[in-house]
Amino acid sequence: MTSTTPPATPSVAERLRAEYGAALTLGADCDLPDDLVVEIDQGAHLTLGDRVLIRRGSTIQVHRGATVAIGDDVAIGEHAFISAMAGIHIGNGAALSNMVDLHDHNHRPRTRANVPTGQLVPWASGFDAAPIIIEPGAILSNKVTVTGGVRIGANALIGANAVVSHSIAPDTIATGVPASARRTFDGAPAPREDRRSLIVGFFGTSIMEHLEAVNAQMTTQANLPEVGSKVTVEAWTPRGWVHRLSLSLRAAFPHATLEVRNHGEGGATSRDIASTVEGDRATSGTDYDLVFLGCGINDVWRRFQNRMSEAVDLAEYTQHMHTMLGQLSGYTRKIVVVSETPFGPIDDPGTVAEMNAELSRYNEAAAKAAAAHDALFLDMWAPFTAAARHLAPANTDDGAAGLWSDGVHLTELGDTVLLQQTEKLLAEHRIVEKLLDYPFLERDAALAAYGPMFTRFRPANN
Structure with a gap:
């Protein structure tokens, strides 16, 4: 009588690499949950740096042509949602707490010009998009929402439930809806990437x-x-x-x-x-x-x-x-x-x-x-x-x-x-x-205008 050993279940990293190939760049020693949802559309790219930690229930959507770049030593809490039509960059050492929502796009208004046929589907009017940049060492507390066009400076701390609809300076504590600066502090050393x-x-x-x-x-x-x-x-x-x-x-x-x-x-x-x-x-x-x-x-x-x-x-x-x-x-x-x-x-x-x-x-x-x-x-x-x-x-x-x-x-x-x-x-x-916010542009125009900001996060042939 012979015994058979069941095949090993592939890791999350192996599953993602097999599914997305060159559209995914995945660093070493990442801790990814089994239920992580990743969606990478045609021409899009997702980069995860080394030692990225993501908790259960989180979703990363990278729509057609867009880029999501997550740096080294980034921590993302439970049920976070990251969705890009232009580009999102999360700098090294940044943290997103539970249920943080990053959306770099909005529906365009249903004007006659945007929906000339009057078609009644939610996406008929198209989308406007602008990048989200979260600089190194920034921390976003529970249930923070960040809208497109926003840059959150290095070391910034965003209080729980805040809606960040305008850019926040480095070394700043911001809270509220919309989020605004409450005070600044002597921030720890952190690189200022791609100054605005x-x-x-x-x-x-x-x-x-x-x-x-x-x-x-x-x-x-x-x-x-x-x-x-x-x-x-x-x-x-x-x-x-x-x-x-x-x-x-x-x-x-x-x-x-x-x-x-x-x-x-x-x-x-x-x-x-x-x-x-x-x-x-x-x-x-x-x-x-x-x-x-x-x-x-x-x-x-x-x-x-x-x-x-x-x-x-x-x-x-x-x-x-x-x-x-x-x-x-x-x-x-x-x-x-x-x-x-x-x-x-x-x-x-x-x-x-x-x-x-x-x-x-x-x-x-x-x-x-x-x-x-x-x-x-x-x-x-x-x-x-x-x-x-x-x-x-x-x-x-x-x-x-x-x-x-x-x-x-x-x-x-x-x-x-x-x-x-x-x-x-x-x-x-x-x-x-x-x-200091990045202006919203029609989706394809946004890809053309902001694409160069994300070139370094994509392989040369992608």
């Missing part, structure tokens, strides 16, 4: 450009020139409210990379700036996250200087504003139209009053154009005139500084008023925070 980058553009006049002459010795505290000595101008350097805003944003969002492109031009009218906008797109092809657009003061000033060939009347100015906003809207996520600041004591009071009356009409036209193109409008007129009523002109005997250096260009104090109002607008609308 934003491109911010400025199109306007010298009030945006604001160049100053510099010599390195003038700013080197240990080697300042003697009082009364002479130095040579070595270069021009940006100053003013745009420069200070860029520093402020970099300080407020150190975990992101902000690339500032200042296209301000001294003496430019709306006619010149419209040409700059068009030329920038034609030569650089830059897609902007945030653009500030402001012009009009030179359009008016040239007429009062009797430089009529350069002056731009209100009708032409309005046309230029609509043209620029129409162009910028095609490749900019958020646009802020900045009103012109009023003229200061540049001429006799009667002439200045007439110039400001005319300039206010241009600002009104800019506000209407902004509304027509779904752009924000930053009204600087009211705060500027309110401050001017209480401040002496520049270079007065008592040393008090006014808002204007020459009636048009701004002093540091004038720049500060503009800076504060801009920061207030950005904070009230949470503009930068929202721009």
